[in-house]
Amino acid sequence: MNAVALDAVLKHPGIWRRSASASHHVRTIPTGLSELDAQLPGGGWPCGSLSEILFAHDGLGELSLLMPALAELTRKGQRVVFVAPPYIPYAPALVAHGLDLRYVVQIDANAGDGAWSAEQCLRSGSCGAVLGWMQQADYTQLRRLQLAAESGDAIAFLFRPARTADKASPAALRLQLHADAGAVDVEILKCRTLDMRRATRLRCRV
Amino acid sequence: MLWACLYFSDLGAADADASAASRRLRSLAAWAYRYSSQVSIAESDALLVEVGASLALFGGWPALQRRLRRELAEFGHAPALAVAPVPAAARVLARRHDGLLIEQREPMLTALGAMPVGASGLAAGAITLLHNVGLRTLREVFALPRPELARRIGPQAMMALDRLRGDEPEILELYRPPERFAHRIEFDHRIEAWPPLLFPLRRLCGELSLFLTARDGGVQRFELVLEHEDCAATRIPVELLTPQRDAHTLHELARGRLERASLAAPVSALALIARDLPPLCPRHKDLFESKREQHLEWPQLAERLRAYLGDASVRQLAIVAEHRPERACTFSPLPLAAPQARVRGEAERQCDALKRIAREAERTAKDGRAGCRTRDGSPQLLTPALTGQREREQSSARPLWLLARALPLRGPPPEILVGPERIESGWWDGDDARRDYYVVLTREGQRAWAYLPAGAHEGWMLHGWFA
Numbered sequence: 001m002n003a004v005a006l007d008a009v010l011k012h013p014g015i016w017r018r019s020a021s022a023s024h025h026v027r028t029i030p031t032g033l034s035e036l037d038a039q040l041p042g043g044g045w046p047c048g049s050l051s052e053i054l055f056a057h058d059g060l061g062e063l064s065l066l067m068p069a070l071a072e073l074t075r076k077g078q079r080v081v082f083v084a085p086p087y088i089p090y091a092p093a094l095v096a097h098g099l100d101l102r103y104v105v106q107i108d109a110n111a112g113d114g115a116w117s118a119e120q121c122l123r124s125g126s127c128g129a130v131l132g133w134m135q136q137a138d139y140t141q142l143r144r145l146q147l148a149a150e151s152g153d154a155i156a157f158l159f160r161p162a163r164t165a166d167k168a169s170p171a172a173l174r175l176q177l178h179a180d181a182g183a184v185d186v187e188i189l190k191c192r193t194l195d196m197r198r199a200t201r202l203r204c205r206v
Numbered sequence: 207m208l209w210a211c212l213y214f215s216d217l218g219a220a221d222a223d224a225s226a227a228s229r230r231l232r233s234l235a236a237w238a239y240r241y242s243s244q245v246s247i248a249e250s251d252a253l254l255v256e257v258g259a260s261l262a263l264f265g266g267w268p269a270l271q272r273r274l275r276r277e278l279a280e281f282g283h284a285p286a287l288a289v290a291p292v293p294a295a296a297r298v299l300a301r302r303h304d305g306l307l308i309e310q311r312e313p314m315l316t317a318l319g320a321m322p323v324g325a326s327g328l329a330a331g332a333i334t335l336l337h338n339v340g341l342r343t344l345r346e347v348f349a350l351p352r353p354e355l356a357r358r359i360g361p362q363a364m365m366a367l368d369r370l371r372g373d374e375p376e377i378l379e380l381y382r383p384p385e386r387f388a389h390r391i392e393f394d395h396r397i398e399a400w401p402p403l404l405f406p407l408r409r410l411c412g413e414l415s416l417f418l419t420a421r422d423g424g425v426q427r428f429e430l431v432l433e434h435e436d437c438a439a440t441r442i443p444v445e446l447l448t449p450q451r452d453a454h455t456l457h458e459l460a461r462g463r464l465e466r467a468s469l470a471a472p473v474s475a476l477a478l479i480a481r482d483l484p485p486l487c488p489r490h491k492d493l494f495e496s497k498r499e500q501h502l503e504w505p506q507l508a509e510r511l512r513a514y515l516g517d518a519s520v521r522q523l524a525i526v527a528e529h530r531p532e533r534a535c536t537f538s539p540l541p542l543a544a545p546q547a548r549v550r551g552e553a554e555r556q557c558d559a560l561k562r563i564a565r566e567a568e569r570t571a572k573d574g575r576a577g578c579r580t581r582d583g584s585p586q587l588l589t590p591a592l593t594g595q596r597e598r599e600q601s602s603a604r605p606l607w608l609l610a611r612a613l614p615l616r617g618p619p620p621e622i623l624v625g626p627e628r629i630e631s632g633w634w635d636g637d638d639a640r641r642d643y644y645v646v647l648t649r650e651g652q653r654a655w656a657y658l659p660a661g662a663h664e665g666w667m668l669h670g671w672f673a
Contacts (some may be wrong), residue, residue: 059652059671179651
């Protein structure tokens with residue numbers, strides 16, 4: 001076998017090499033923010049896993065951070081599910097961000113049913129992304145969501161309060177938003193396979 | 207033709223009265239209909255099924271027999287089976303020789319000859335008469351000269367003997383599947399809560415599924431009727447997005463709705479009624495499908511969510527052409543699968559309309575002209591509200607979160623980033639809105655969409671978040 005073929009084999013997502021950086025092997029969807037993409041392994045939101053977005057107040061741009069990725073998913077005909085959102089996802093704004101409303105679904109549920117619904121959607125393999133707002137999620141619940149996302153190859157986006165930043169989480173990616181003088185900083189709290197010794201706070205206008 | 211007779215010796219004992227037994231037999235006939243288009247309810251305790259035509263399809267009699275017995279065992283029946291080229295002979299042989307298969311006429315006559323006269327299925331008078339003459343087996347009866355025998359036992363019994371041997375054709379009334387499904391289970395005790403109802407529900411769903419398989423159809427709408435003793439029955443409609451037929455799926459979907467229903471009074475009977483029976487087009491499965499067992503297609507997932515959370519809990523978002531923000535966004539139920547050509551959904555059309563507007567806006571911006579022209583250059587009339595440029599400005603300043611009801615914005619006056627944008631509409635429908643919208647920045651760094659009543663300088667109302 002020549003070196004070119006071996007190289008191609010090693011790039012296969014199913015093959016993981018202990019020595020190499022895993023960045024080639026993570027399947028991702030670009031976030032639409034080039035600074036953030038440059039930091040994240042694979043250059044975007046990791047598919048088939050749980051990503052957390054932590055923020056202290058509503059209206060910091062936490063949802064618009066996802067819009068390019070969600071628009072990309074609906075363009076490909078994959079469903080985006082809002083599970084028990086705290087406010088009304090405003091349809092005209094979603095369309096303006098390029099989402100195809102045919103593939104946007106909202107599920108109304110209380111806290112317990114919300115976790116169940118999110119897990120069902122993730123596990124089914126028929127949803128591209130599931131957005132959840134769980135205030136009281138514990139480690140077990142998060143772990144279940146992470147496993148469901150892996151099994152259904154969907155992206156789970158979980159919005160959580162900033163005070164949970166120091167709690168342990170099985171999420172593949174954790175971002176925290178900080179408001180600072182009219183701009184918003186995105187801080188990478190945790191990212192699988194990323195060397196966290198580098199600076200991870202980026203200033204982005206989201 | 208080969209006729210299999212299924213003789214249910216236990217049928218009378220299992221059900222209390224004759225009408226229940228006959229209902230049971232009809233549901234068994236519905237089940238048998240999937241193996242043959244010629245099924246007849248021969249007697250009060252036996253079914254006749256023509257199996258000759260499809261024996262090769264089911265892999266021969268031993269395989270078919272095993273399959274029939276296994277499926278019947280699931281319903282709690284252990285019938286005797288026998289196959290013969292003549293229906294009447296199969297009926298007689300099944301009672302004595304369970305599992306017998308005779309394909310030719312000669313061996314059939316030999317087997318019949320060995321049968322005692324008492325088991326021949328003749329009328330009781332004829333049997334007594336033959337016994338008194340000293341005849342014990344059918345072989346002895348068959349050996350008698352025909353005219354003498356006919357004179358002794360009469361034309362009726364002679365006809366029965368001829369039918370037994372296949373000399374005389376027998377006219378069988380064939381089972382036809384009904385056009386609607388309605389089954390009812392009555393309880394001995396009053397049931398106060400839903401968990402005990404699940405078991406009868408499973409049985410009803412199983413029967414419905416058999417019925418649908420036999421008809422080669424599906425069900426899209428059915429009704430659970432909970433009967434009470436002293437008040438009107440509780441009716442629980444079950445509406446599905448796509449036709450379904452699998453027993454497990456139907457049970458799961460009906461169960462979710464049953465769990466959420468409140469029982470007004472103790473339940474004395476449970477019925478399942480289905481009238482809307484559209485044809486079913488099962489999804490083509492990919493030969494090399496790599497998806498794992500627990501994966502669900504979207505329609506099945508949506509059904510499951512609707513069953514547990516309520517039909518209205520799973521919704522799509524839609525746009526309404528309306529200036530008042532709270533009315534510009536609405537929810538629409540998930541589209542029902544139309545049996546014929548797919549109907550373009552409301553949301554789809556609105557999406558297309560909006561995309562068209564966006565394209566229009568882009569073109570206008572590129573041209574740098576206020577007027578709008580179509581591709582061939584002819585001027586196009588657009589209402590002021592729909593001119594592209596303005597639409598684009600508006601949509602760019604719309605928040606992703608809208609509050610269901612505007613709230614007073616507390617704290618010191620916020621910093622204004624964009625605005626004002628006057629939204630004035632609704633004077634004709636009694637819900638007049640005159641508001642100046644601003645994009646504002648709060649002290650915490652949140653970008654909010656807030657408004658002031660037209661002309662006012664205070665009284666900020668929060669209507670959305672630029673999340």
